[in-house]
Amino acid sequence: MSLVYLIIIGVLFNLIVKLISMKTIKYSKGLDSMPAIPIIAGFLYGTSAGLWAGVILAVSYHIIRPRTLGYAPLTVVTNIMVGVLAAFFVSWDLLVLGVVLVILYHAVSIGIVSVLGGLGPGYFSFTAFNFFTSLVILYLATLYL
DSSP, rough: OOHHHHHHHHHHHHHHHHHHHHSSOOOOOTTTTHHHHHHHHHHHHHHHHHHHHHHHHHHHHHHHHHGGGGGHHHHHHHHHHHHHHHHHGTTTHHHHHHHHHHHHHHHHHHHHHTTTOOHHHHHHHHHHHHHHHHHHHHHHHHOOO
16 A cells, blocks of 8 residues: 555545534544654654655645634644654554554643643543544554555
């Protein structure tokens, strides 16, 4: 699978979740392809791929969900961070590396959001949904890549 297809799959996943959740799920934040796709991109294709996957996925996410624009700088930077870092640990198992980087992603995110005063129950449910979704995507990637 090429990097372009990987990114398209990530964007489409986010778009499909948004479209389905508009009619059926009241709270779907965190059900998205970040940071899993940037991690996979960096792991498979290197630092620049991890960087661009992080940028494209984060920007497209905020276009799809404009109410989340206030988090865009944090989302873009943290997705770039894990996408680039993944390239330095290609000798690791992708799933193990993914878990470590998703934990790092959320630790940085929680730290910054708490300093900015945005930490609350909604943020923790977002984190839980996102952690689960990321693990499922990473697991599926290990089966098919």
